[in-house]
Amino acid sequence: MLKHFGCLFLAVILLSPAAQANLSQTLKKIKPAVVGIGVHTPTGRPKNNLRGTGFVVGNGRYVVTNAHVLPDELDKSLKQSMVIFSGSGKKPTTLKAKVIARSEYYDLAVLKFDAPALPAMKLAGAQFRSEGSYVAFTGFPIGAVLGLYPVTHRGIIASITPSVVPVVDAGQLSINMLKRMRDPYLVYQLDATAYPGNSGSALYDIQSGEVIGIINKVFVQQTKEAVISNPSGITYAIPVKHLRDILTEHDIDF
Template sequence: MLKRFCCLFLTVMLVSPPALANLAETLKKIKPSVVGIGVFTPTGRPQNDLRGTGFVIGNGQYVVTNFHVLPAELDKSLKQSIVVFSGSGKNPQTLRAKVVARSEYYDLAVLKTDGPALPAMTLAGERYQSEGSYVAFTGFPIGAVLGLYPVTHRGIIASITPSVVPVVDAGQLNVKMLKRMRDPYLVYQLDATAYPGNSGSALYDIESGEVIGIINKVFVQQTKEAVISNPSGITYAIPVRHLRDLLARHNIAF
């Protein structure tokens, strides 16, 4: 019995690398930089519509998220505005923001807030993170329902793969997908599960807390409605090199 217990203990130690033990400390450092992205409608009920996640960079006034998290347009008659939610719980700080850089192709957007500087995350370098690296992301899965309470998921980089996700049949193809098939860029495929609301979350190194990518989509097995009840467990993230390029083109210091 003692021998069997020792073998089991050794197995547990082997699958619990030191990197994972550092996640709690890394979280303390990066959580103040995790924000919600939404739309504020003064006459709305509710007034705030949480659409996704973002993270603070640079001088503390710039926020990164996904292009698809932004509204297609704001209703001027309702005096709508893009806002950043800082903090957690029922009474976060609400900061008005404007879009200062965007890339639909790489699904990235950069906002600038009009409020005080927030704690910023550090971007990793341009090189790709190695497959098998332990990573995590923190955001607001199903935040429109569960509220502004940050949730962390962890996993590994399972693969570095072209951005095109295979479709079941030709009927699912569209012009945008066909264009991307001709010139795909590489993205991180993760073995961690993201949910609606996680879009725009920073993918970061567990030990250093440096941003290595931006969560932007999950592989859908059946229908969009089944993403929550039957998740595929396959999530994709845009490498940070594309964010660095976008920031450099718009002279945004990071």
């Protein structure tokens, strides 16, 4: 069964001291570009609801996340608005944003905000990275109950596989999965254990920090509730080539 969740993974991956040093330096560069994606409700308790993770691209005013992270619609009667959360700690900066591009097929969305620009992540080329490549991602796997504290995990690209993964029985098939079965595209499969909160995280090269994919779903062995107690250790990411196409289509420089 495939479930769209944020992804955090626990992997027994041993990096050399040099690789660990590279990741440490890379994190210093990319963490300011990692943001939370949420909905602001002025009369809500709480007012801010974190729905997933995103990352800044382009001129520093565009944010990428998963389409499934966004609400189906905002409640106008409650004056809800899309927001991004920047910074870290108990009092992150909240910035209003609007959705300017959305692809359900590739599960990608792009938001724009008009506040001062934030540091942006650089996108890798459209070519697929090799299986076995070391990768990492940074986001908010447990939400923001105690504040906005980005978490980083690492692993490898385990496989490059079609976007539709076989299911145990027909009851697990969704309409979107049936559509994709007619025209599947290739995605990265990671040796990763996924948990709620990290959907939309940038999957990046440990050394360069370049974005090579976007985390978007996890293979669930039993039920949604069993994700934490019995994780499958399999996570999927959308290749950055599809994000590049969407940005180009909407005339967004990156």
